[in-house]
Amino acid sequence: MKQRPLYIFLICLIIVSSLYSRAADSTKNYLQWTQLPAIPDTVGFAGSFAGVSNGALLVAGGSNFGAGGTPWNGAAKTWYDKIFALEQPNGQWKEVGKLPHPLAYGVSVTFQDGVIVAGGSDATKHYNEVLLLRYKNGAIGTEKLPGLPTPIANACGLVIGSRLYIAGGTVTPTATQAATNFWVLDLGVPAAQRAWKTETPWPGPGRMMAVAATQEGAFYLLSGITLNKQADDSTVHRTFLKDAYKYLPGKGWTRIAELPQSVAAAPSPAFTTGQTHLLVFGGDNGKYFDQNAILQQKHPGFANEVWMYNSITDTWSTIGHVFTDHRADSQSNPLNSTWAPVTTTAVVWNGNLVLPGGEVRPGTRTNRVLMATPIQPPGGFRIFDWTIVGIYFLLVIGISVVVSRNMQRTTSGFFLGGGKIPWWAAGLSIFGSKLSALTFIAIPAKAYATDWVYLLNNVMIVVVAPIVVYFYLPYFRKLKLTSVYEYLNIRFNRQVKWLGSLTFVLFQVSRLGIVIYLPALVLSAVTGINIFICIIGTSLITTAYSVSGGIEAVVWTEVMQVGVLLGGALATLFFIAGSLHGGFGQLFTEAMDHHKFRLAIPDWTITEPVLWVVFVGGFLTQLVTYSSDQVVVQRYLTTSTENEAKKSIYTNAILVIPASLIFFSVGTALWVYYRHHPAALNPHGRTDDVFPWYISNQLPTGLAGLVIAGLFAATMSTISSSMNSIATVITTDFYQSAKPASTDRQRFVFARRVTVLLGALGCLIAVYMVYLRNASIWDQYIKIIGLFGGCLAGMFVAGIFFPRINSKGIFIGFVVSAICLYFIQAANIINFFLYPAAAVLVCVLVAYVASILLPPKNK
Incomplete structure (x- = not known):
C-alpha cells in the first residue's frame, strides 16, 4: 500500500494547525444560578440547619435581628425554632414543625431519609444534643442520637458513608479560643452501640466557622477563624485562616495547599463535583472585619468567588462567582438585592447545590434561596x-x-x-x-x-x-x-x-x-x-x-x-x-x-x-x-x-x-x-x-x-x-x-x-x-482480565507444561480456580494485579492433584 501521500498530508496538517492555537477558555460557565422561592420570613435567617428528608428541602432554626434591626442600632439577636419544608423547586414553603427549642449555628447534614442537627447555640449557651429530623406526610418526626462529648457551636461537619464527622467550633458563647475537637459517630452500627469517638485533631490551630468537605472517602477541613486573647488584653482577637487539611481514615492528617484567601463561614460542606474537585462558595476573607463598625450599612458584602480545589494537582483556582444582584438601593434596602451568603448550610438537592438564606452583610440576613446547577460545558x-x-x-x-x-x-x-x-x-x-x-x-x-x-x-x-x-x-x-x-x-477433550x-x-x-x-x-x-x-x-x-x-x-x-x-x-x-x-x-x-x-x-x-x-x-x-x-x-x-x-x-x-x-x-x-x-x-x-x-x-x-x-x-x-x-x-x-x-x-x-x-x-x-463511575477504567479492565482470563490461561499452562494433567483434572481445576477467585475478589485480600497469578496457580495445582486422584481409564 502506498501511504507516502498520506504521511505528507499529516505532516503538513500539523504544521498548518500549529498556526491556529486554541487558547484556554476561562469564560466557560460551569454553574447555572437560579433562585428558589424565598423562605417565608421577611428578614431571613443565619445559622439555620438545612438538609433533605424524603425528597423535601428542610430549613430549621436560625437567628436574625428582626425587621430593620442591626447590631449598630442596638437590636437584639433573636433565635428561632421553626422548621420549613419545600417539597418541589417550584412549590411553596410551609411550616411543618418546630425544634425542641430555638437553635442556630450548629452542624446539619443529610443522612439517608433525614436531616441530622448537631450542637448549636441560643442567646445564653451552647448545646451538645444531636437530633435526626424526618419529614413524612407533612409533619416532622424527631429521633434522638448520642449527644456530643461537649456542647459545641460554629463547628463544621458532614457524613462519609455511615460516619458523621464534626470538627472545630467553640464550646461556650464567651470562648476565648477555638476548639480542636475532631469527633466521629458511626451511624451504621445498632443504636445501642453508637458512641462518639475522639480522633486525633489536625496539625494546625483550633478554628471555628471552617468549611468541611469530602472527596474519595477523605475528610477535608478548610479555612476558618482562630481566636486568641493576650493576658494583658480583654479583647478576643480573630485571625482569618487560609490553611487546609485532609484526613484519611487509618492514615491520619496531611496538610494540603493553602487557600488564596480565607473562606471563613462559607456555606458548608463544600460541593463535591466530578471525581477530583471541591467547590467552595464565597466566605468571609476578613478584609473588612476590622472596619465593620465603621462601614455598617455600607459594607460591600462578603466574597463571592467560587473556589475550586483539585485533589490530584493540589491546587486552588476560581471558576466563577456566586450569583449576586446589587440594586441601586442595596445599602438602604439590602433585602431587595441578592448577595453571596455566609453562615448557611450548603445542601445538595436533586444534584443541585442549594444555599438557603444566610448572612449577607454583618448583621444583615437574607430570605433568598440560591440554587446552582452543574453544567457540562x-x-x-x-x-x-x-x-x-x-x-x-x-x-x-x-x-x-x-x-x-x-x-x-x-x-x-x-x-x-x-x-x-x-x-x-x-x-x-x-x-x-x-x-x-x-x-x-x-x-x-x-x-x-x-x-x-x-x-x-x-x-x-x-x-x-x-x-x-x-x-x-x-x-x-x-x-x-x-x-x-x-x-x-x-489436548484434553471437547468439554474442556x-x-x-x-x-x-x-x-x-x-x-x-x-x-x-x-x-x-x-x-x-x-x-x-x-x-x-x-x-x-x-x-x-x-x-x-x-x-x-x-x-x-x-x-x-x-x-x-x-x-x-x-x-x-x-x-x-x-x-x-x-x-x-x-x-x-x-x-x-x-x-x-x-x-x-x-x-x-x-x-x-x-x-x-x-x-x-x-x-x-x-x-x-x-x-x-x-x-x-x-x-x-x-x-x-x-x-x-x-x-x-x-x-x-x-x-x-x-x-x-x-x-x-x-x-x-x-x-x-x-x-x-x-x-x-x-x-x-x-x-x-x-x-x-x-x-x-x-x-x-x-x-x-x-x-x-x-x-x-x-x-x-x-x-x-x-x-x-x-x-x-x-x-x-x-x-x-x-x-x-x-x-x-x-x-x-x-x-x-x-x-x-x-x-x-x-x-x-x-x-x-x-x-x-x-453508571459505574469508576475512578480508573484501567483498573476495571485489569480486574476483568484477572477474573476471566486467569483461569483460562491456567488451562493452557497446564496443557503445555504438565503432561500428567488430564481432562477431568483440568476441568475440576478450572472450576475450583474460578470459585476461589470470586471469593478472593469479594474479600479484597489481594491486589487485583494478582488475580491472574491466583487463578493460574490454583487452576494448575488443583488440576494436578485431581489428575493423580482421578487417572484416566485408558492411559
Missing part, C-alpha cells in the same frame, strides 16, 4: 477539526472497502485473512489492537492521577514474548488452528474446549463494553454530545464496519493508524512541554520533585501495587493476553509461516516500550500543565476525561481533530477485531460442533449475524459502565 471542537475527522474516516473506510473487495468470502478469509498477512503488518496489528482507547486515555489518566508504577505491567510483554514464541506458538501453528481453543479439544471458549466469550464481551465506552467518553468530552448518543453511534458504525470487513481489513487499517496515533501522542507531548515556560526541563523537574516518576513501591504487602505485585501480576496478565486470548493469537495465525509469526510477536513487544514511555509521559505532562492552569480543568469531569479534555481545549485546531480521528479509527478497529474473534470462537467451537454438516457458506453467514448481535450487546454493556 461543550468541548472546543471546531469546523476544521470536524473536517479532519471526516477526511480521516473516509481514508479508513476507503482502505477497508478496497481490502474487503479482495477478501475471500469464506470463514478462512473472514477469520484468518487467508494466511497471507506479512509479519510486520501482523505485528503492528497486534500492537494496534492493544493501542486502543485503553492506552490512549486510561494510561495518561493513570499517570496524571498517580505515577509510573503501572509501567512495569506494560513492559512485561518483553519477558513474556520469548515464552510465547518457544512454548506456545509451535503448538498453535503445527495444529493449524482457527480458534486457539481447538488446542484444548486436542467448550469451557475455555465460553470463558473467552464472556471475557471478550466484557472487554468489548469497555472499548466501546471509552471512545464514546472521548467524543462526549470533546464535542459535548450526550455520552449515550456517542455509545449508540459508535456501536452502529463499528458493527457495520465489522460485518462488511474481515480480519484482513482490520489489520491493514490498524497498520496505518499505529503511526498516526503514536505521532499524535508524541506531538501532544511536545506541545504540552512547549506551553510551559521551562519546557521539558520544568516538566521533569516538577514531576521529579513530586515523585510523579516513581516506578515501584518497595514493600511486601499483598493488597497494594507494590513492586513484586506488579511484576508477578504484569507477567501473568501479559501471558493471559498473548497465550490464550483469541484476539491476539488470531493475529499471529494470519501469517504464512511460523517464522513470520515469531517476527510479528517480537515486533509488537519492541513497540510496547517506546509507546508506553510516550503515553506515561503525556499523563505526567498533563499533571504539570494543569498544576499551573487549574482553572482550565473541567470541574465536573472524570479523571479519565483529562486527556480528551486537553485535546479538545488546548491542542491547536486541526491537530486536535487528527488525534481524535486517529484514536476513534484505531478504537473502532479494535472493537471490530474483538467482534471478529468472538465470532470466530462461537462459529468454530460451538456452531460447527452443533452442526457438523453445515457448509462453509452457512458458517460464514452465521459469523456475520453473530457480529451484529455482539455489537448490540457491547452497546448495552457500555451504557451500564456509564
Whole structure:
C-alpha cells in the first residue's frame, strides 16, 4: 500500500494547525444560578440547619435581628425554632414543625431519609444534643442520637458513608479560643452501640466557622477563624485562616495547599463535583472585619468567588462567582438585592447545590434561596477539526472497502485473512489492537492521577514474548488452528474446549463494553454530545464496519493508524512541554520533585501495587493476553509461516516500550500543565476525561481533530477485531460442533449475524459502565482480565507444561480456580494485579492433584 501521500498530508496538517492555537477558555460557565422561592420570613435567617428528608428541602432554626434591626442600632439577636419544608423547586414553603427549642449555628447534614442537627447555640449557651429530623406526610418526626462529648457551636461537619464527622467550633458563647475537637459517630452500627469517638485533631490551630468537605472517602477541613486573647488584653482577637487539611481514615492528617484567601463561614460542606474537585462558595476573607463598625450599612458584602480545589494537582483556582444582584438601593434596602451568603448550610438537592438564606452583610440576613446547577460545558471542537475527522474516516473506510473487495468470502478469509498477512503488518496489528482507547486515555489518566508504577505491567510483554514464541506458538501453528481453543479439544477433550471458549466469550464481551465506552467518553468530552448518543453511534458504525470487513481489513487499517496515533501522542507531548515556560526541563523537574516518576513501591504487602505485585501480576496478565486470548493469537495465525509469526510477536513487544514511555509521559505532562492552569480543568469531569479534555481545549485546531480521528479509527478497529474473534470462537467451537454438516457458506453467514448481535450487546454493556463511575477504567479492565482470563490461561499452562494433567483434572481445576477467585475478589485480600497469578496457580495445582486422584481409564 502506498501511504507516502498520506504521511505528507499529516505532516503538513500539523504544521498548518500549529498556526491556529486554541487558547484556554476561562469564560466557560460551569454553574447555572437560579433562585428558589424565598423562605417565608421577611428578614431571613443565619445559622439555620438545612438538609433533605424524603425528597423535601428542610430549613430549621436560625437567628436574625428582626425587621430593620442591626447590631449598630442596638437590636437584639433573636433565635428561632421553626422548621420549613419545600417539597418541589417550584412549590411553596410551609411550616411543618418546630425544634425542641430555638437553635442556630450548629452542624446539619443529610443522612439517608433525614436531616441530622448537631450542637448549636441560643442567646445564653451552647448545646451538645444531636437530633435526626424526618419529614413524612407533612409533619416532622424527631429521633434522638448520642449527644456530643461537649456542647459545641460554629463547628463544621458532614457524613462519609455511615460516619458523621464534626470538627472545630467553640464550646461556650464567651470562648476565648477555638476548639480542636475532631469527633466521629458511626451511624451504621445498632443504636445501642453508637458512641462518639475522639480522633486525633489536625496539625494546625483550633478554628471555628471552617468549611468541611469530602472527596474519595477523605475528610477535608478548610479555612476558618482562630481566636486568641493576650493576658494583658480583654479583647478576643480573630485571625482569618487560609490553611487546609485532609484526613484519611487509618492514615491520619496531611496538610494540603493553602487557600488564596480565607473562606471563613462559607456555606458548608463544600460541593463535591466530578471525581477530583471541591467547590467552595464565597466566605468571609476578613478584609473588612476590622472596619465593620465603621462601614455598617455600607459594607460591600462578603466574597463571592467560587473556589475550586483539585485533589490530584493540589491546587486552588476560581471558576466563577456566586450569583449576586446589587440594586441601586442595596445599602438602604439590602433585602431587595441578592448577595453571596455566609453562615448557611450548603445542601445538595436533586444534584443541585442549594444555599438557603444566610448572612449577607454583618448583621444583615437574607430570605433568598440560591440554587446552582452543574453544567457540562461543550468541548472546543471546531469546523476544521470536524473536517479532519471526516477526511480521516473516509481514508479508513476507503482502505477497508478496497481490502474487503479482495477478501475471500469464506470463514478462512473472514477469520484468518487467508494466511497471507506479512509479519510486520501482523505485528503492528497486534500492537494496534492493544493501542486502543485503553492506552490512549486510561494510561495518561493513570499517570496524571498517580505515577509510573503501572509501567512495569506494560513492559512485561518483553519477558513474556520469548515464552510465547518457544512454548506456545509451535503448538498453535503445527495444529493449524482457527480458534486457539481447538488446542484444548486436542489436548484434553471437547468439554474442556467448550469451557475455555465460553470463558473467552464472556471475557471478550466484557472487554468489548469497555472499548466501546471509552471512545464514546472521548467524543462526549470533546464535542459535548450526550455520552449515550456517542455509545449508540459508535456501536452502529463499528458493527457495520465489522460485518462488511474481515480480519484482513482490520489489520491493514490498524497498520496505518499505529503511526498516526503514536505521532499524535508524541506531538501532544511536545506541545504540552512547549506551553510551559521551562519546557521539558520544568516538566521533569516538577514531576521529579513530586515523585510523579516513581516506578515501584518497595514493600511486601499483598493488597497494594507494590513492586513484586506488579511484576508477578504484569507477567501473568501479559501471558493471559498473548497465550490464550483469541484476539491476539488470531493475529499471529494470519501469517504464512511460523517464522513470520515469531517476527510479528517480537515486533509488537519492541513497540510496547517506546509507546508506553510516550503515553506515561503525556499523563505526567498533563499533571504539570494543569498544576499551573487549574482553572482550565473541567470541574465536573472524570479523571479519565483529562486527556480528551486537553485535546479538545488546548491542542491547536486541526491537530486536535487528527488525534481524535486517529484514536476513534484505531478504537473502532479494535472493537471490530474483538467482534471478529468472538465470532470466530462461537462459529468454530460451538456452531460447527452443533452442526457438523453445515457448509462453509452457512458458517460464514452465521459469523456475520453473530457480529451484529455482539455489537448490540457491547452497546448495552457500555451504557451500564456509564453508571459505574469508576475512578480508573484501567483498573476495571485489569480486574476483568484477572477474573476471566486467569483461569483460562491456567488451562493452557497446564496443557503445555504438565503432561500428567488430564481432562477431568483440568476441568475440576478450572472450576475450583474460578470459585476461589470470586471469593478472593469479594474479600479484597489481594491486589487485583494478582488475580491472574491466583487463578493460574490454583487452576494448575488443583488440576494436578485431581489428575493423580482421578487417572484416566485408558492411559
